[in-house]
Amino acid sequence: MEKLLDVKNLHVSFDTYGGEVQAVRGVNFDVKKGETLAIVGESGSGKSVTTKALMQLIPMPPGRIKEGEILFEGKDLAKLSEKEMQKIRGKDISMIFQDPMTSLNPTMKVGNQIMEGLIKHQKMNKTQARKRVVELLELVGIPDPESRMKQYPHQFSGGMRQRVVVAIALACNPKLLIADEPTTALDVTIQAQILELMKDIQKKTDSGIIFITHDLGVVANVADRVAVMYAGKIVEVGTVDDIFYNPKHPYTWGLLGSMPSLDSQDAELYAIPGSPPDLLNPPKGDAFAARNEYAMQIDLEQEPPMFKVSDTHYAATWLLHENAPNVEPPEAVKARMKGMATNASSDTEGERV
Amino acid sequence: MSKEKLVEIRNLKQHFKTGRHSVVKAVDGLNFDIYKGETFGLVGESGCGKSTTGRTIIRLYDATDGEVLFNGENVHGKKDREQLKKFNREMQMIFQDPYASLNPRMKVEDIIAEGMDIHGLAKDEKERKAKVQELLETVGLNKEHANRYPHEFSGGQRQRIGIARALAVDPSFIIADEPISALDVSIQAQVVNLLKKLQEENQLTYLFIAHDLSMVKYISDRIGVMYFGKMVELADADDLYKHPIHPYTQSLLSSIPLPDPDYERSRERFTYDPSNHDTSEEPEFREVRPGHWVLCTTKEFEHYKKEHGAVTTS
Numbered sequence A: 001m002e003k004l005l006d007v008k009n010l011h012v013s014f015d016t017y018g019g020e021v022q023a024v025r026g027v028n029f030d031v032k033k034g035e036t037l038a039i040v041g042e043s044g045s046g047k048s049v050t051t052k053a054l055m056q057l058i059p060m061p062p063g064r065i066k067e068g069e070i071l072f073e074g075k076d077l078a079k080l081s082e083k084e085m086q087k088i089r090g091k092d093i094s095m096i097f098q099d100p101m102t103s104l105n106p107t108m109k110v111g112n113q114i115m116e117g118l119i120k121h122q123k124m125n126k127t128q129a130r131k132r133v134v135e136l137l138e139l140v141g142i143p144d145p146e147s148r149m150k151q152y153p154h155q156f157s158g159g160m161r162q163r164v165v166v167a168i169a170l171a172c173n174p175k176l177l178i179a180d181e182p183t184t185a186l187d188v189t190i191q192a193q194i195l196e197l198m199k200d201i202q203k204k205t206d207s208g209i210i211f212i213t214h215d216l217g218v219v220a221n222v223a224d225r226v227a228v229m230y231a232g233k234i235v236e237v238g239t240v241d242d243i244f245y246n247p248k249h250p251y252t253w254g255l256l257g258s259m260p261s262l263d264s265q266d267a268e269l270y271a272i273p274g275s276p277p278d279l280l281n282p283p284k285g286d287a288f289a290a291r292n293e294y295a296m297q298i299d300l301e302q303e304p305p306m307f308k309v310s311d312t313h314y315a316a317t318w319l320l321h322e323n324a325p326n327v328e329p330p331e332a333v334k335a336r337m338k339g340m341a342t343n344a345s346s347d348t349e350g351e352r353v
Numbered sequence B: 001m002s003k004e005k006l007v008e009i010r011n012l013k014q015h016f017k018t019g020r021h022s023v024v025k026a027v028d029g030l031n032f033d034i035y036k037g038e039t040f041g042l043v044g045e046s047g048c049g050k051s052t053t054g055r056t057i058i059r060l061y062d063a064t065d066g067e068v069l070f071n072g073e074n075v076h077g078k079k080d081r082e083q084l085k086k087f088n089r090e091m092q093m094i095f096q097d098p099y100a101s102l103n104p105r106m107k108v109e110d111i112i113a114e115g116m117d118i119h120g121l122a123k124d125e126k127e128r129k130a131k132v133q134e135l136l137e138t139v140g141l142n143k144e145h146a147n148r149y150p151h152e153f154s155g156g157q158r159q160r161i162g163i164a165r166a167l168a169v170d171p172s173f174i175i176a177d178e179p180i181s182a183l184d185v186s187i188q189a190q191v192v193n194l195l196k197k198l199q200e201e202n203q204l205t206y207l208f209i210a211h212d213l214s215m216v217k218y219i220s221d222r223i224g225v226m227y228f229g230k231m232v233e234l235a236d237a238d239d240l241y242k243h244p245i246h247p248y249t250q251s252l253l254s255s256i257p258l259p260d261p262d263y264e265r266s267r268e269r270f271t272y273d274p275s276n277h278d279t280s281e282e283p284e285f286r287e288v289r290p291g292h293w294v295l296c297t298t299k300e301f302e303h304y305k306k307e308h309g310a311v312t313t314s
Ligand SMILES: Nc1ncnc2c1ncn2[C@@H]1O[C@H](COP(=O)(O)OP(=O)(O)OP(=O)(O)O)[C@@H](O)[C@H]1O
Pocket: A014, A016, A021, A023, A041, A042, A043, A044, A045, A046, A047, A048, A049, A050, A059, A062, A098, A279, B155, B184
């Protein structure tokens, strides 16, 4: 498959009164045409900052892209001027922002907000655009679109606003769609409908999708590959089967273990102990060490490199080193890994890359 | 959990006028009770009126019709200021959006103490400080956090500040509107564990609005399912998941995405088609299994009873 986006060694920092917040610290990933890459990870781990940096939407100052390349169809977006970027945003690449209220204009009717992009980027006239708006609102499951398009955002429920934002992003058939928590405010039936819609459009236009979510059920449903972020870095990446059936990083274990299952009883839910590291002074060694019950001496001293588990699967944890003790993931995670043997290679040691 | 009623919602309606001739019936004749010490989960389609229900109960909106009784007293009746103040203290709301619901220009200490100030709950500055520190510790933050501003906190920490603020006035009833949707799973687990612990310690009663059905099931004693402004099913949490009866509830449960890629690739969803209902009469809320109510017509009721009425002790 052809690489649509190739991000290399991306570093993003914010200069604040307290010092330099190193929000993204050397991130590498790619997205192919027709592929969905899910990014998961703790709140504050840098998911939104990474994707906003791709679109050059980091407020500068205080933010800045310190280092790295963002190759989109071979062109380095990090080097483009604001004017050149404007032609790409909302046309070749569109983004669904995490907070639907901040990306909608409270004083403008919903229909007009969707029409704007259609008229600007798709060169439609008003009548065509209005017709398309009705179609789009119908597609995202808003009943009675004719009268709804004349309402203001505050007259919509939380989830309806989110669907409007999705409609705006899909309006221009982007080559790359960045969706930051696009379904968090939706019930599961409407969510399923939106996910199907995104997949349909992807099939038709062969677009690449970056999907940020904390709902691991949604990840299992939409993702081809998954990148797990922790403290500004990708700590594990693999196919969706690699990550769910053969996870290697203890942080990934923690994430998978925190989800209640429908038959879990009254026991307390598992939560990863402690809090994320301070990105003003990222710790030496493995940033997850302080919260990792499997941490070894070396985790406190030296940062783990990415170890290769298989051609598709990489993880940055010293547990994959040939001299590391053989550690089993917690029971709660193992129970979820049932299908692993058939789906992913389960070698316990990695090869350093 | 007792069967003593704390909140009684009677024929509650909230209609919004959205144009000269158009009205949105966001909440349209709700009837349910919330018992002392229980967690009542409210789920349903996006836009079906869950937030409006919560906001109307706590009187952010005046109800179009119907009443809400709290400890047997009508909340929506004409009240003098003293009585209103008392209700405001007893009922608190945790808002969905931890980013938007905290004033960015106020220090955490003042955000948490705002309700205490309004209700005159602290004698002096010293007592106020002590109470804030105690609350911060209760929600798993520490006292140094009191002097910081909201933007210095992560999403999960901000949500806990919102919880501390709600607890500051010693309420007995808390409406939590999607308190965890914006949080990642590990922090969701922290917040839910905290809510459960506080409930046990302080006999709190919750109305818990959420989308994440596995979380709702985990935290709730009983669950109500809403569809287009109406309650379509109400049952004990376990019974609802084991025996969903209304076709909307069935479609909801069949759509929960599970963290299992193989399952997701082969899953079958059941879609709800409202036009399949019997329309020979107005549907009513009827008890199909003990404590398990469904909105249905007489004909549907007979059918549901045959299909789901038998109670097995398994
Ligand atoms: N304008 C800013 N000034 C200073 N720090 C910032 C700014 N914007 C983001 N950060 C910091 O960058 C880090 C990464 O934030 P980001 O929003 O990418 O997290 P996230 O992974 O998207 O989390 P969430 O799941 O909560 O959305 C955080 O530590 C955050 O505090």
